[in-house]
Amino acid sequence: MFLQRFALGALWTNGYLVLDYEGRGFFVDPGGNPREVIQEMERKGVGLEYVLLTHGHADHIGGLSGIRHKAARGVLIHEDDALMLSRPEANLSIFVGEKAGSAASRWTVQDGDILTAGKLSVKVTHPGTYERQFMFSCGRGRSILFLFLETPFLRSRGVRTSPGRRGNSSGLSWKNFRSSRYNKKLLPGHGPETTIGEEKTRNPFWPGRSG
Secondary structure (H helix, E strand, O other): OEEEEEEEEEOOEEEEEEEEOEEEEEOOOOOOHHHHHHHHHHHHEEEEEEOOOOOOOOHHHOOOOHHHHHHHOOOOEEEEHHHHHEEEEEEEHHHHOOOOOOOOEEEEEOOEEEEEEEOOOEEOOOOOOOOOOOOEEEOHHEEEEOOOOOOOOOOOOOOOOOOOOOOOOHHHHHHOOOOOOOOOEEEEEOOOEEEEHHHHOOOOOOOOOOO
């Protein structure tokens, strides 16, 4: 499996190009101009099957209109976030003087769905903190996990709240990972990648550990 990270948009949102050994796969969260991504896809002769969206905030969909036509099987997002793709007031871009938007997705995903992209199998997981956001896992034994924005970042608490959402992700998100394998790789929406083992050992905000 081939994986490449791109930092896109004003907030350097992580977008991930994931391919099987035949060059077919998917892209996660095009947060800004996807020109560099498309150039890399053309250079590799990529057959993109899906664009996967963890949620509908502007910093994760800002480049969608520029790459969605490359995905043979379309764009996937939670059904409750689908309208955020075409409504700047819903995806919050209008509040920073921009109007991020694209046509709504024809397809939606639910907790437990299994997608195939080339030879890759991708599992969709609802993390239990926000009703409208998902994580995607793939790789041998589901060894790689693409995280939604509010999940804590490397050695930190992460974003504690999110406009338009209910609840507090701090702590609750980590509880989903406590029984995960030590070497599972975590790829967040912002910042560097990490692993379950790194966070269990070094993150002062891991559940049950005093700061």
